[in-house]
Amino acid sequence: MGKVKCSELRTKEKKELLKQLDELKTELTNLRVAKVTGGAASKLSKIRVVRKAIARVYIVMHQKQKENLRKLYKDRKYKPLDLRAKKTRAMRRALTKHELKLKTKKEICKLRRYPTRVFAVKA
Amino acid sequence: MAPKKTAPKPAAAGSSKAEEKKKPAAPAKEKGTKDGKVEKKSAKPAAKPAAKPAKPAVKKADKPKKDAAKAKSKTASKKAAINKAKKVQTKVIKGAFGTRVRKIRTSVKFHRPHTFRPPRNPKYPRKSVPRRDRMDAFNVIKYPLTTEAAMKKIEDSNTLVFLVHTKANKHHVKAAVKKLYKINVAKVNTLIRPDGKKKAYVKLARDYDALDEANKIGII
Numbered sequence: 001m002g003k004v005k006c007s008e009l010r011t012k013e014k015k016e017l018l019k020q021l022d023e024l025k026t027e028l029t030n031l032r033v034a035k036v037t038g039g040a041a042s043k044l045s046k047i048r049v050v051r052k053a054i055a056r057v058y059i060v061m062h063q064k065q066k067e068n069l070r071k072l073y074k075d076r077k078y079k080p081l082d083l084r085a086k087k088t089r090a091m092r093r094a095l096t097k098h099e100l101k102l103k104t105k106k107e108i109c110k111l112r113r114y115p116t117r118v119f120a121v122k123a
Numbered sequence: 124m125a126p127k128k129t130a131p132k133p134a135a136a137g138s139s140k141a142e143e144k145k146k147p148a149a150p151a152k153e154k155g156t157k158d159g160k161v162e163k164k165s166a167k168p169a170a171k172p173a174a175k176p177a178k179p180a181v182k183k184a185d186k187p188k189k190d191a192a193k194a195k196s197k198t199a200s201k202k203a204a205i206n207k208a209k210k211v212q213t214k215v216i217k218g219a220f221g222t223r224v225r226k227i228r229t230s231v232k233f234h235r236p237h238t239f240r241p242p243r244n245p246k247y248p249r250k251s252v253p254r255r256d257r258m259d260a261f262n263v264i265k266y267p268l269t270t271e272a273a274m275k276k277i278e279d280s281n282t283l284v285f286l287v288h289t290k291a292n293k294h295h296v297k298a299a300v301k302k303l304y305k306i307n308v309a310k311v312n313t314l315i316r317p318d319g320k321k322k323a324y325v326k327l328a329r330d331y332d333a334l335d336e337a338n339k340i341g342i343i
Contacts, residue, residue: 025261028261029261029266029303032265033342036266036267036268037342065252066251069251073247078246079251080247080248080251
């Protein structure tokens with residue numbers, strides 16, 4: 001089959017990826033049968049290669065899927081929880097920048113009436 | 124209906140409102156209920172003298188007449204007009220209170236009333252994508268067994284023996300074998316080996332030969 005490369009997989013469509021996945025999996029089952037019936041060493045070493053290839057296909061598939069979902073939910077108000085910013089639990093629960101900025105009318109009046117004056121001494 | 128009402132109602136202003144409501148209703152409906160009208164005309168003059176001297180209170184006089192009228196009126200629209208008039212009357216009499224009707228309780232028990240429970244309609248799915256199914260055919264069947272006992276099973280009982288994922292059940296195994304090897308399965312027996320793996324004895328349907336299938340798979 002030749003080496004399965006992620007860069008090649010990324011150019012493929014979803015259907016092609018699924019087909020490739022099926023092929024790799026059937027190959028794996030054949031190799032496993034060969035292992036049980038005492039197959040050649042070449043076959044046995046190939047098992048690892050095929051397993052990793054399957055993993056690569058899944059990686060590319062899921063990356064693409066997530067990317068498309070993020071595009072879909074990009075400018076929506078409500079996003080699924082796994083598409084929201086992860087940060088930390090505490091940070092997610094903290095006040096937003098806008099909420100921190102809010103001041104009461106009383107406070108605004110005070111600031112306006114008694115601003116911090118800046119003076120300079122003439123040399 | 125209209126002339127009858129005007130006579131005994133000097134006092135209640137609200138009742139007159141009701142009258143006015145009825146007056147436009149009555150002539151509009153006269154076309155539809157000629158029979159009813161005729162009956163009413165005959166019945167009302169009789170009821171009128173009977174009711175007039177009997178009841179001094181103006182409002183009470185209305186009610187039996189209303190009931191009589193109600194009994195005789197055929198159309199639902201006339202009934203609606205009467206109900207409307209009654210409502211207006213109670214409003215006038217009692218002011219801002221007294222318009223709510225008390226519910227009729229038919230049982231001594233009180234059960235929590237049923238409220239509206241809408242079906243779920245989320246604004247966003249909690250998970251962007253549901254988890255993929257881990258028990259696909261390739262995952263269920265690990266590999267076939269090639270021990271002597273297994274070989275015996277192939278020849279004698281037309282069954283194939285597989286090692287299978289521990290979480291797979293007989294339905295999973297049946298579907299997986301059908302999908303991977305395209306053979307019909309008669310039944311599946313499973314057991315868990317002492318080393319923790321699950322073994323499945325898959326008996327094939329009559330029209331399939333285990334020996335041929337085993338050759339195709341690669342065990343032999």
